[in-house]
Amino acid sequence: MARLNFGGVREEVITREEFPLATARQVLKKEVVAVLGYGVQGPAQALNMRDNGIRVIIGQRKSDKFYWDKAIKDGWKPGKDLFDIEEAASRGTIIQYLVSDAAQMILWPKIKPYLSAGKALYFSHGFSIAYKKQTKVVPPKNIDVILVAPKGSGTSVRRNFLDGSGINSSFAVYQDATGHALERTLATGIAIGSGFLFPTTFQREVFSDLVGERGVLMGCIAGVMEAQYNELRRHGHSPSEAFNETVEELTQSLIRLVGENGMDWMFANCSATAQRGALDWAPRFRKAVEPVFKKLYEAVKSGKETARVIQCNSAPDYRKKLGAELKVIHDSEMWQAGETVRSLRPENWGKKTAVKAAAKKPGKKKPAKNSVKKRGSKARAK
8 A cells, every 4th residue: 555645744655656447457367256236326337347357247127227228239248247136136246336325225035035145235325224123134144245436427437437537435344354355455446447546434435435425525516506596586686696606617717726725725726806805705605614514414324315215216206305305406596507608618509409408497576585495305316
C-alpha cells in the first residue's frame, strides 16, 4: 500500500502501481464473477471486468424484461453468460450482490443457499451488512464477505473507464473465511476500473454514503438550488437567468474547475467581487447547515434513515408514489427551464430539433412562486 498525505493525515491507499491489472487477472483467473442485478452498478462493473479479461456472468430476472433486454443488448448471451439470478449465484465463485438495497432483503432467502464454502459475497454498499438486524442479511461463516464501493454512479463508473480515468473506490473485508478475502477484494476493485482504492469498513462506508447522498451530493445541493432559484424568481429574474446563475454556471463551468484544481484555487482565480462575496458568505452557509448535517448523521447512525428506506421501498405502491414525487421535480419550472437551457448548449444544436421543441412548449401565464413543492421521500440513485 502507498502512504499518502491527505490534508495532513497519512492514509494508506492502493493504486494501480501497487496492484496492477495483471495481478488482478492472476488473482481472478480461476474465479467466476457473478454479477446479480443489471440495473445501476451492475452493467458498469460487469462490462468493465469483461473488457479487462475477467470471466463474468450476469444474474437477472428474465421477467424484468427491460433489464434482461438491456443485458442482451450489451452482448450478454442467455444460457452462456446471462442467467436467472439463482442460476448465476450457483455458478459464480464471487457473487456481486448489486441489486438494490430493498431487493437484497427480498432475494436473500433465495440467494443464501447458493453461498457454499469458499465463495465470496461482494457488495458495493454496506447497507445490508451494517444494518443486518433490520435487513436480516446474515452471511454464512464459511464464505468471504467483501466490499468495493465506487464513489460514483454506474454511469460514471463506465464512462470514466472508457475514457481511461476510472472512479475511486473504497474497500473493506467484513469476513475472511478463505484467507484470500483481501486479495479478492483488491483484484475486483482494480478489475472494475477503480482509479485508486482506500480502506473503510462496511459501517463507515454506509454512514458516509447515506450522509453524502442526502447531503452535498444530492439532497442538500437540490434544496440549495431550489432556494436560490426561487429567491431570484421572487425578485423578477427570468427563468433562464435564474437557472443560468443557479445551475448552469455551476455544472458547466465552476464545478469542473473545482474538480480539476480545488476550491482554494477557485477562490483565488475568480473576480475580486466574487472572491470577496464568497469568502464572506461561505462561513454563514456553513453555520446555517451544520445543525442539519448533525441531525442527518445521527439519523443515519441510529438506523432511522434505514428504516425509512426499507418502509418506503417495500410498500406495494412504492413505484407509483416515487413516480409522483419525481414528476413534481421534472414538471417544476426550474427543471423545465433547465431542459430548454440544455437544449441551447452548442453540443446539442441539431439534435432532433431540440431548440425547436423547446420553443413550442407552452409557457405559464404567471411565474410560480415556488418551483418545487416540499417532498418527504429520498430515493437512492447510484
